[in-house]
Amino acid sequence: MTDAPTMNDVARDAGVSLKTVSRFVNGETNINAAMAARIAEAIKALGYRRNLAAASIRPGGTSKTLGLIIGDLANPYYSGLTQAIEGYARDRGYLVISASSDESGAQHDRLVDRLMEQRTDALIVVPPRDPGRDWSSMPSPTPPLVFLDRPLDFVGADVILSDNSGGARSAVAELIRNGARRVAFIGDALSIYTMRERYAGYLLALHDAGLEVDDDIVATNAHSREQAASAVDGLMLSSRIDAVFAANNRASVGALLAFREHGRLPLIGFDDFEAAYFTTPAVSVVSQDISQMGRLAAEIVLNRLSGSSTEATTHIVPTTLELRGSELP
Amino acid sequence: MTDAPTMNDVARDAGVSLKTVSRFVNGETNINAAMAARIAEAIKALGYRRNLAAASIRPGGTSKTLGLIIGDLANPYYSGLTQAIEGYARDRGYLVISASSDESGAQHDRLVDRLMEQRTDALIVVPPRDPGRDWSSMPSPTPPLVFLDRPLDFVGADVILSDNSGGARSAVAELIRNGARRVAFIGDALSIYTMRERYAGYLLALHDAGLEVDDDIVATNAHSREQAASAVDGLMLSSRIDAVFAANNRASVGALLAFREHGRLPLIGFDDFEAAYFTTPAVSVVSQDISQMGRLAAEIVLNRLSGSSTEATTHIVPTTLELRGSELP
């Protein structure tokens, strides 16, 4: 396997200077037509390709690459974000290096280091649940940085969030409007940012309706669908609830499993999922605008890369309440 | 924003030579303890990070980066592959640049060019449905190359496929074993490689059972779930079928939609999907070992990168028949 041809090879083959080839390759105009033809021919003959890595180390050079750290690509929420980011970036000449932290802080930190060493032009990061090293200890200069899905304090970083609280509030309000008075909250630990927000929305909706909060019908230990199912199970058996707000996908699925045994209750889940369409009635959900969030993240970093230096801001992306039937008694 | 510190800065700060810093950074052992300490200190003080891009352009240098082209990350099949590849690569110090062709040949070709210019150490490619430029016209040298999910002729490239034919055959055989005599084939165009293979498996199973092929109960125009639904619909109305083999996800979902109207028939689908668990009975499927395929792809290219020069081969990854109830009358 011989080595890849370089600009020098092209220059020699075309009988011109290195710089002229560089000009040609970079699409500069001031270049003799005859020479251009010779160069084009040599490029084709040799199968020459630019070496972007080499170009990127020059002063002012860029890798035309974005770094992305998410939790886990197998999760449709993250793969949706990744797809949106990659699509937006690709249309503008950027490639995306995406890596999964598996929600581990240590792995997240390793990936941050690695991406910085790779000199990606910007970083889009979903902070892991298990928190990583403090960003304030990051050596400067930091490339444009966006936190996605969960906020973190770091001067100069933009933040993009779903309207977790507002979405939960509207869902619970809808359940109440349909007659529910004792709405169960089924979710994960409140140490998780999104859970805190959704729980806050739940509380707001209860307050709006003048209902009291009953801690006994709030489950924050539903880490798996099975745990969610048994939580709903227990609450239904003691018949102390008349509706369910499932604060994430796993909770929604758990509720569905419990319903198989005990019949259904009005239900709204947070975050859409494919199976939601295939139950009877179909499951109503608070739908997050994933592609908007991803697009926005990519847009922000690319804008910063092209010089925009507006102040870093927190963007709250609205959610949509998708009513499909399961919210009714 | 000041520039990032370089090895030179560290060397000056620590009062040692460039080379010594290089040694330290690369973890070489023969280095005075006192110097090592000074260097470590300088690195921390300056917030120095290696520039992997710069290191990679050196002779024999590598980018520690894999290029991956898939159809579309929003598809769980592709995001599963990507996750498996990224995980395997990450554990071995490699990052993955993944990009979606959206099944467009032109976009696929652009991405190939771009990734080659980026000098990723290897390429893993799912050839787009809409075929791209001929690989035999690729200028050498080509990095290690693996075709995933669909075969393509290119000397030196490994190929990884699911056992599409065998999986379909076992599914249809199971339907027949449960009493079906007229099994509908619901799928997409046979111009698609995987469809051809699955159809071949369907034919084999019929042949094994001594059943005749009836083109009237073979639908190869189910490009969407709606089209699949109406195909099943029509066949059920004329009651010319007694079971359904759905050759992909969309076909399975379409069949489920049709069943809502007309009651169910025995059904097995190709490729697993989340909603399959939430119907009654749950949908039986031919499950592809996606993570095995991804892992294998990464393993092959990394092996080649570390010098293995075994002959390029085609790997057929077995499928599993997951029986959940829907295969029964």
Added chain:
DNA sequence: TTGTATGCGTTATCAT
């Protein structure tokens, strides 16, 4: 054990 000099492929400067 440490340092000097050189080169990787590219682009920028500055001259012609």
Added chain:
DNA sequence: ATGATAACGCATACAA
């Protein structure tokens, strides 16, 4: 319009 030369950040040969 074109070209010689230097520089980017790093790692290797080769000395010392």
